[in-house]
Amino acid sequence: MKRGWIILLAIAGGIVGAVWLVHDRGSHTVSLPPQKKVAPKPSSERRMTSGEIAFAPPTPEAMAPISSHPMAAAIGSPNLSPEKELAILLKFFQIYRQEFGAFPAGEGNAQFMNALRGRNPGKLAIFPAKHPRLDAKGNLLDPWGQPYIFHPVSRDRLEIRSSGRDREIFTVDDLVLPR
Numbered sequence: 001m002k003r004g005w006i007i008l009l010a011i012a013g014g015i016v017g018a019v020w021l022v023h024d025r026g027s028h029t030v031s032l033p034p035q036k037k038v039a040p041k042p043s044s045e046r047r048m049t050s051g052e053i054a055f056a057p058p059t060p061e062a063m064a065p066i067s068s069h070p071m072a073a074a075i076g077s078p079n080l081s082p083e084k085e086l087a088i089l090l091k092f093f094q095i096y097r098q099e100f101g102a103f104p105a106g107e108g109n110a111q112f113m114n115a116l117r118g119r120n121p122g123k124l125a126i127f128p129a130k131h132p133r134l135d136a137k138g139n140l141l142d143p144w145g146q147p148y149i150f151h152p153v154s155r156d157r158l159e160i161r162s163s164g165r166d167r168e169i170f171t172v173d174d175l176v177l178p179r
Contacts, residue, residue: 068128076133082143086160086177092116092126093158099124103158110138112150
């Protein structure tokens with residue numbers, strides 16, 4: 001019988017202690033040292049998230065320490081066939097996907113090219129900021145002067161399409177990679 005009373009007293013003491021602890025917490029305040037305010041980074045230095053679309057081209061200041069892939073100079077070369085040019089472009093996008101886990105997001109050619117030009121979370125420039133095949137809007141043009149079409153089919157597959165010699169999209173002479 002003594003043992004039962006001891007257990008009952010221990011339980012009651014535990015309950016009283018818990019109530020006291022919860023009640024007593026509110027009466028004490030802890031003062032933390034003042035936090036140093038950090039000014040937000042200017043928008044040109046802000047790190048982007050991987051899901052953010054690269055609408056604006058990268059600034060020259062942001063691109064200064066970064067150089068593009070050496071094969072980018074071959075784009076537009078008379079010695080390079082249009083089919084090989086598509087293969088190089090696909091390789092650039094595969095490098096991007098390997099680095100960031102997905103192909104760039106965008107609604108048009110310029111947004112995809114901006115991502116390759118360094119407007120991405122790691123500021124990785126695979127394609128140069130200035131290139132003879134880029135038009136004033138930032139679109140990469142195919143050998144016939146038409147913007148390439150970049151179409152993400154899935155997370156793991158990107159289709160690149162050139163309008164071909166007839167300069168009309170979705171006709172029999174279009175170049176498409178991968179097939």
